[in-house]
Amino acid sequence: MASSDKQTSPKPPPSPSPLRNSKFCQSNMRILISGGAGFIGSHLVDKLMENEKNEVIVADNYFTGSKDNLKKWIGHPRFELIRHDVTEPLLIEVDQIYHLACPASPIFYKYNPVKTIKTNVIGTLNMLGLAKRVGARILLTSTSEVYGDPLIHPQPESYWGNVNPIGVRSCYDEGKRVAETLMFDYHRQHGIGQLQFLKALTLTFLPVISSRFSRFLYVLVFCFVFIEIRIARIFNTYGPRMNIDDGRVVSNFIAQALRGEALTVQKPGTQTRSFCYVSDMVDGLMRLMEGDDTGPINIGNPGEFTMVELAETVKELINPSIEIKMVENTPDDPRQRKPDITKAKEVLGWEPKVKLREGLPLMEEDFRLRLGVHKN
Numbered sequence: 284m285a286s287s288d289k290q291t292s293p294k295p296p297p298s299p300s301p302l303r304n305s306k307f308c309q310s311n312m313r314i315l316i317s318g319g320a321g322f323i324g325s326h327l328v329d330k331l332m333e334n335e336k337n338e339v340i341v342a343d344n345y346f347t348g349s350k351d352n353l354k355k356w357i358g359h360p361r362f363e364l365i366r367h368d369v370t371e372p373l374l375i376e377v378d379q380i381y382h383l384a385c386p387a388s389p390i391f392y393k394y395n396p397v398k399t400i401k402t403n404v405i406g407t408l409n410m411l412g413l414a415k416r417v418g419a420r421i422l423l424t425s426t427s428e429v430y431g432d433p434l435i436h437p438q439p440e441s442y443w444g445n446v447n448p449i450g451v452r453s454c455y456d457e458g459k460r461v462a463e464t465l466m467f468d469y470h471r472q473h474g475i476g477q478l479q480f481l482k483a484l485t486l487t488f489l490p491v492i493s494s495r496f497s498r499f500l501y502v503l504v505f506c507f508v509f510i511e512i513r514i515a516r517i518f519n520t521y522g523p524r525m526n527i528d529d530g531r532v533v534s535n536f537i538a539q540a541l542r543g544e545a546l547t548v549q550k551p552g553t554q555t556r557s558f559c560y561v562s563d564m565v566d567g568l569m570r571l572m573e574g575d576d577t578g579p580i581n582i583g584n585p586g587e588f589t590m591v592e593l594a595e596t597v598k599e600l601i602n603p604s605i606e607i608k609m610v611e612n613t614p615d616d617p618r619q620r621k622p623d624i625t626k627a628k629e630v631l632g633w634e635p636k637v638k639l640r641e642g643l644p645l646m647e648e649d650f651r652l653r654l655g656v657h658k659n
């Protein structure tokens with residue numbers, strides 16, 4: 284899209300005209316990140332802002348995110364922050380949408396389950412409506428929780444899952460499953476078949492036809508009838524900027540170790556998770572957005588640990604004198620989780636680089652700063 288715009292952009296007026304920075308005169312890629320004030324979203328903003336051809340717009344209701352995560356970008360000419368709840372429609376002009384808005388930690392998504400399901404269903408409908416209206420490509424951050432308490436291990440994308448539809452986690456995992464359904468229904472209804480041919484035709488002839496006519500064709504083909512979707516199934520991700528009292532296991536254990544409190548392993552402690560460092564996750568999401576495959580694609584680190592193993596690793600790396608105590612678990616906690624990332628390797632050329640023992644110290648550093656606990 285940026286390249287077609289380049290050919291048709293008029294010559295900018297001399298500075299100091301404010302029109303120089305208007306969309307009419309430049310060919311930046313405008314990228315919306317819903318939920319961009321949160322943990323993964325704010326790291327994605329950092330990475331996208333490195334490219335000076337990108338303009339990044341964050342829409343967030345600050346339920347679990349914070350302006351603090353974005354403070355270095357506030358006031359930057361290529362960055363905008365909007366207080367917005369995705370359960371309400373949003374009317375703006377963008378080229379790509381990364382749709383992340385949704386509380387991710389179980390304690391937060393269970394806090395107001397009706398709101399969580401509205402965010403997943405109505406929020407995704409609103410983002411898809413926006414994508415369809417302006418012809419933007421849209422990526423949904425779905426979750427490994429669509430596999431529920433999986434009966435197949437590791438989990439490939441072809442597995443349909445084992446989800447309790449009426450449990451306390453359903454607002455999140457069934458919500459994300461409906462969000463995936465909506466993405467594919469929009470894709471089937473508005474995005475494939477003969478339209479692919481029309482798109483190819485337009486792209487072939489864009490360079491050789493008059494700029495006004497090419498813009499007209501572009502608007503006709505992409506803005507009104509074409510929608511491109513991407514779905515990432517994210518597996519447990521950790522890293523700097525997670526909320527200190529977020530409730531997720533890695534942030535809990537690191538904060539507990541630094542505060543000198545016992546690490547709370549929920550019973551039985553043999554349940555497993557596979558932890559992906561946030562820079563690897565952002566790299567995977569961007570490759571998916573830029574690639575040709577709709578997904579769903581698992582993005583996660585296949586290194587698998589029991590919660591007792593995780594607690595022992597945190598204890599060894601951060602505070603060897605700390606205790607580990609067993610506490611009650613919550614209902615429907617998946618017993619095992621590990622991504623099969625064959626598809627991500629083949630289709631995106633992606634695999635994670637940061638091992639758990641390398642990522643934990645990076646997160647420890649950030650938590651020490653925020654908690655004011657110095658290393659001896």
Ligand SMILES: NC(=O)c1ccc[n+]([C@@H]2O[C@H](COP(=O)([O-])OP(=O)(O)OC[C@H]3O[C@@H](n4cnc5c(N)ncnc54)[C@H](O)[C@@H]3O)[C@@H](O)[C@H]2O)c1
Pocket residue numbers: 317318319320321322323324342343344345346347348349367368369370382383384385386387388402406424425426427516517518519520521
């Ligand atoms: N971190 C993980 O391990 C993980 C795993 C699987 C999927 N995901 C998905 O990735 C996305 C980001 O997760 P995260 O870990 O950064 O979580 P997070 O809670 O840090 O970020 C979510 C962001 O969405 C915002 N938000 C929530 N509801 C909203 C609404 N109705 N309108 C506008 N903004 C809203 C929050 O304020 C926050 O800034 C989520 O969609 C989550 O489901 C995350």
Ligand SMILES: O=C(O)[C@H]1O[C@H](OP(=O)(O)OP(=O)(O)OC[C@H]2O[C@@H](n3ccc(=O)[nH]c3=O)[C@H](O)[C@@H]2O)[C@H](O)[C@@H](O)[C@@H]1O
Pocket residue numbers: 386387388389426427428517518519520530531532533535536547548549550554555556590612613616617
């Ligand atoms: O990756 C995913 O797909 C999903 O993973 C997480 O859900 P969950 O794996 O339950 O995350 P945690 O709350 O971090 O729990 C992980 C494991 O640690 C255990 N746990 C948690 C907290 C704690 O203090 N101690 C502890 O042992 C839990 O019982 C669970 O077995 C995220 O919170 C979801 O947003 C995300 O979609």
